[in-house]
Amino acid sequence: MHEAGQADRHSLGMATRRAVLGDAHVDRAEAAKTEFDRPFQDLITEAAWGHVWSRPNWTQRERSMVTIALLAALGHSEEVAMHVRATARTGASREDICEAMLHVAIYAGVPAANQAIKIAKQVFDEMDGKGEQR
Structure with a gap:
C-alpha cells in the first residue's frame, strides 16, 4: 500500500x-506504545481496525x-474482557453474548465457553458498578 493509502487506513x-x-x-494503549511494539500496534490499527472492522x-x-465468540473459542481471556466491555459502544447485548457463548460451547467446547462466561460476568459486574449496564 502506498504511503497516502497507509496513512488513510491508519x-x-x-x-x-x-x-x-x-x-x-x-489513549492508554497509545501511551504505553514503544519503538519495540510500534510496528505491531500499527498493524493492528491498520489491518484489524482500518480494514476488517x-x-x-x-x-x-x-x-x-463474532469477535467475542472467536476470542472465547481460542481462550484469549484478556481480549474477551476487552471486547465485552466494548459492547457498551457496539450495540451487542448481554443476550447476544449469551447466544454467542452457546455456539462456542457446541463448536469449540464447553470449557472455552465456561471460561468466557466467567469473564463476561466479571465484566458485567464492573460495568454495572459504573452505571454502564446495557
Missing part, C-alpha cells in the same frame, strides 16, 4: 478503534459478537 483504523474500544482504552457489510454489533 486514520480510519484509529477512528474505528476509538469508536469501539473508547478513547480511554486507546471498517468494512460496510456487517454492523459493529455483528462484528462484536
Whole structure:
C-alpha cells in the first residue's frame, strides 16, 4: 500500500478503534506504545481496525459478537474482557453474548465457553458498578 493509502487506513483504523474500544482504552494503549511494539500496534490499527472492522457489510454489533465468540473459542481471556466491555459502544447485548457463548460451547467446547462466561460476568459486574449496564 502506498504511503497516502497507509496513512488513510491508519486514520480510519484509529477512528474505528476509538469508536469501539473508547478513547480511554486507546489513549492508554497509545501511551504505553514503544519503538519495540510500534510496528505491531500499527498493524493492528491498520489491518484489524482500518480494514476488517471498517468494512460496510456487517454492523459493529455483528462484528462484536463474532469477535467475542472467536476470542472465547481460542481462550484469549484478556481480549474477551476487552471486547465485552466494548459492547457498551457496539450495540451487542448481554443476550447476544449469551447466544454467542452457546455456539462456542457446541463448536469449540464447553470449557472455552465456561471460561468466557466467567469473564463476561466479571465484566458485567464492573460495568454495572459504573452505571454502564446495557
